[in-house]
Amino acid sequence: MDEVHYLISDASKKVDVEAHVLRYWEEELELDIPRNEMGHRYYTDLHIRLFKQVKNLKEKGYQLKAIKHALNQVLKKDGKAQGELSDEILERDMNAALKEFKEENSGTSLSTVKGDGVSVVAMEEKMEQFQQIMNLIIGRALEVNNEKLSQDISCLVNEKMGKELEFLFQASDQKEEERFRQLDETLRSCQKGGQAEAAAAKVPFFKRRRFGRSGKKLRDGK
DNA sequence: ATCTCCTAACTTCGATTGAC
């Protein structure tokens, strides 16, 4: 027998709720709605019956949390025979599961009961939430601490690097200065030598004979 | 009594994608 597939628009008409409500229920009830090759949800007759049942229960005042619990029970029990699951069986099993859920959650002093006993937040759940929050807070604190630590390290490294670089630049400057000084000295001595030679070259021949190469006055006749 | 806060259950919006 061919299974009929409905798109969300058709399914919403059949169940008589808006499409976004079906999506919302899917999410809240953690239902596994199959997708076609385009990624669009498609619903079978079983899904339609399930959603009709959910709607019916909601109209009776049950919360989605309770319906989810009941649904899980029913799907666990009747899941194998999904195709043949009739409306009567579905309704009967859902009601039985809801009754069980009510009893489970209303008799214990650890539970908070609101209204008809359907909206229940167990202490365990609260403890779990509390633990999660604590983990979150501790995690954040560690995160902040780590961040501060890495900032401190980065500051220290920057400072150290700065000093190191400054020292290197200073040493390099000193070396450079020393090199220039030496170069300057060499140039000056070269210049001195050159000037003396040039001065000697300027003295006239007759003077050279009287004064000699160095320009000193020679004794007559010698 | 009323104000504030919280939660559940939608509802709306905007961006994106694919079919016709």
Added chain:
DNA sequence: GTCAATCGAAGTTAGGAGAT
């Protein structure tokens, strides 16, 4: 181009609980 679908996020509403 229009329509119909997706998703995630943000907004809205109603009702309950606690504080003042």
